[in-house]
Amino acid sequence: MLRFKLARQRGNMNMFAYLYLLPAFVLLGIFTIYPLINTIITSFRLDYRFLTGDFVRFSAQHYVDILRDPVFWRACINTAFIAFICVPASMAAAMGTATLLHSIKRLKGFFTTLYFLPEVTNIMAAGMVFALLFNNNFGLINMVLGWFGFDPVAWISGVGIAGSRELYMQAYLRCLFVLFVYSVWSGFSLQVILFLGALSRINPQYYQASSIDGVGRWKTFWKITFPLLSPTTLYVYITSAIIAFRAFAAIVALFGPTYGPLGDDSRMMITIVGYIMDSLGNYLSPGAVSMASAAAVVLLVIIMVLTALQMRLSKRWVHYS
Amino acid sequence: MTKTRKTLNYILLVIVAFLILIPFFWMLSTALKTENETLHIPPLLLPAVPQFGNFARALTVAPFMRYFANTVIVAALVVSISSVITVLTAFAFARLKFIGSTVLFFVILSSMMVPQELLIITNFMTIANLGWMNTFRALVLPFGVNAFNIFLLRQTMRQIPEELYTATRVDGLSNFQYLRKVVLPITKPTILTTMLLSVIWTWNTFAWPNLITTRDEMRLITNGLSNAFTARAGNIQYELQMAAATLVVIPLILVFIVLRKQIFAGMSRAGIKG
Numbered sequence: 001m002l003r004f005k006l007a008r009q010r011g012n013m014n015m016f017a018y019l020y021l022l023p024a025f026v027l028l029g030i031f032t033i034y035p036l037i038n039t040i041i042t043s044f045r046l047d048y049r050f051l052t053g054d055f056v057r058f059s060a061q062h063y064v065d066i067l068r069d070p071v072f073w074r075a076c077i078n079t080a081f082i083a084f085i086c087v088p089a090s091m092a093a094a095m096g097t098a099t100l101l102h103s104i105k106r107l108k109g110f111f112t113t114l115y116f117l118p119e120v121t122n123i124m125a126a127g128m129v130f131a132l133l134f135n136n137n138f139g140l141i142n143m144v145l146g147w148f149g150f151d152p153v154a155w156i157s158g159v160g161i162a163g164s165r166e167l168y169m170q171a172y173l174r175c176l177f178v179l180f181v182y183s184v185w186s187g188f189s190l191q192v193i194l195f196l197g198a199l200s201r202i203n204p205q206y207y208q209a210s211s212i213d214g215v216g217r218w219k220t221f222w223k224i225t226f227p228l229l230s231p232t233t234l235y236v237y238i239t240s241a242i243i244a245f246r247a248f249a250a251i252v253a254l255f256g257p258t259y260g261p262l263g264d265d266s267r268m269m270i271t272i273v274g275y276i277m278d279s280l281g282n283y284l285s286p287g288a289v290s291m292a293s294a295a296a297v298v299l300l301v302i303i304m305v306l307t308a309l310q311m312r313l314s315k316r317w318v319h320y321s
Numbered sequence: 322m323t324k325t326r327k328t329l330n331y332i333l334l335v336i337v338a339f340l341i342l343i344p345f346f347w348m349l350s351t352a353l354k355t356e357n358e359t360l361h362i363p364p365l366l367l368p369a370v371p372q373f374g375n376f377a378r379a380l381t382v383a384p385f386m387r388y389f390a391n392t393v394i395v396a397a398l399v400v401s402i403s404s405v406i407t408v409l410t411a412f413a414f415a416r417l418k419f420i421g422s423t424v425l426f427f428v429i430l431s432s433m434m435v436p437q438e439l440l441i442i443t444n445f446m447t448i449a450n451l452g453w454m455n456t457f458r459a460l461v462l463p464f465g466v467n468a469f470n471i472f473l474l475r476q477t478m479r480q481i482p483e484e485l486y487t488a489t490r491v492d493g494l495s496n497f498q499y500l501r502k503v504v505l506p507i508t509k510p511t512i513l514t515t516m517l518l519s520v521i522w523t524w525n526t527f528a529w530p531n532l533i534t535t536r537d538e539m540r541l542i543t544n545g546l547s548n549a550f551t552a553r554a555g556n557i558q559y560e561l562q563m564a565a566a567t568l569v570v571i572p573l574i575l576v577f578i579v580l581r582k583q584i585f586a587g588m589s590r591a592g593i594k595g
Binding site for chain 2: 023024036039116117120125129130137246253276277280289293299303
């Protein structure tokens with residue numbers, strides 16, 4: 001209302017403004033708003049048939065179906081592993097590295113550029129390289145382990161795990177480790193740059209004061225740097241977690257199109273997006289598209305909660321700082 | 322800072338750099354090995370004689386030149402279309418006054434939250450119904466509106482002093498002339514950053530093109546790479562896989578190294594809004 005009044009007062013109410021917005025909103029309408037609504041509706045259509053558009057009735061049955069599907073829970077656990085374990089780990093590394101980087105002058109640009117390389121590296125290519133690094137026979141990791149006298153580890157292998165819960169868990173943990181190393185490597189890049197930017201905006205007087213008082217380096221970090229970085233830390237965490245919740249291409253590159261090592265048929269390393277894609281790939285069977293839609297709506301809710309959390313918390317932090 | 326502490330900092334930074342570079346080293350080293358060398362147990366750190374011919378051979382495994390050309394075409398189209406839309410939309414929200422501007426801007430911002438994966442389902446049906454499967458239109462148009470870029474550019478445009486706008490209006494310039502003659506030159510660095518981010522993003526896009534391109538000659542580079550080389554273990558020729566990966570990775574790294582100052586400036590501008 002206020003905006004409306006102000007515009008009227010200045011006498012330059014601009015009808016042409018809508019022309020500027022027209023292209024954006026036409027495309028947004030067709031490719032974002034309509035699909036969003038349609039997907040939510042489809043998720044409630046029982047046994048929706050993709051080709052004819054027929055369905056039995058509206059029902060929440062497909063939500064019950066995915067919540068009962070062990071593969072969906074596996075997808076949730078793997079996705080949560082990336083968002084809640086891998087992301088904090090790479091952030092810790094990124095924050096430490098950014099602090100070191102901030103304290104030097106010579107070669108700073110060189111290191112920054114080098115650290116950013118994973119961000120501009122094609123996900124599929126990077127995933128393939130990691131699969132080869134961890135290859136049981138021909139990988140660099142086992143070669144280095146060999147130098148120190150360790151036996152090679154079957155990092156990405158599910159051979160002979162069928163029927164044994166214990167062997168399955170061991171194979172799963174090794175695959176999780178590979179995923180962890182890849183995720184830290186690929187997430188680190190952007191986080192370093194964002195932390196470095198935030199560090200350069202901290203008023204240097206804080207550090208001068210602490211050095212006059214003779215406060216140690218470690219204490220300075222925890223008492224000054226860490227609290228002042230907290231809004232950035234929150235921002236970096238939420239954006240990284242949202243990216244993590246959408247992990248898909250990397251999983252295909254690391255573990256193959258069936259989301260698991262050779263010998264595994266449980267789709268061991270599947271993610272939520274992988275689950276959506278799998279259901280979607282099955283589009284000819286009735287209800288498969290509804291299942292994909294239901295899983296996608298669950299993902300949307302998770303991402304909305306994360307975003308809302310960020311908005312609330314960052315408001316509070318800005319308020320108190 | 323004492324000298325030992327400084328040295329320690331550099332040593333730690335070098336170790337991190339080393340860890341970051343390991344995958345690149347193994348990719349290049351494997352790409353230059355012979356097939357026998359890639360299958361050697363224990364693996365060899367470096368090839369005896371670098372096999373530069375692997376790159377040419379990798380290109381024959383699948384029509385990679387075609388994928389490469391497709392990706393460049395799609396990236397160019399996405400960048401040009403979405404840049405025009407980004408500039409017009411950001412300008413309207415930054416400077417023009419109209420009813421509903423707050424609500425409409427909120428719609429744009431919210432669209433950032435919606436995961437592409439959710440939209441893919443219906444968009445796939447839309448494209449199939451339009452008969453647009455295997456077309457550039459289908460690869461480009463869904464990415465025409467980039468909410469993040471619109472937001473970034475609007476923030477930059479708002480920093481232009483309002484007096485400048487009032488002055489040009491008094492001089493009789495229309496809004497569009499003001500946009501062209503004043504706003505565009507001032508915000509050029511940010512626009513360039515958004516363009517670069519679009520290129521990086523298009524280069525890595527995977528799920529959508531994977532779904533709507535069924536014909537080999539329409540595939541993009543990421544999909545081509547995945548199709549040619551993610552067979553289940555045993556029958557991959559690693560030296561060719563890594564040579565192809567190298568060819569996919571190098572162009573973007575070169576673009577980045579040349580324009581890195583530009584990208585970092587835009588990134589830190591985006592980071593301010595934490």
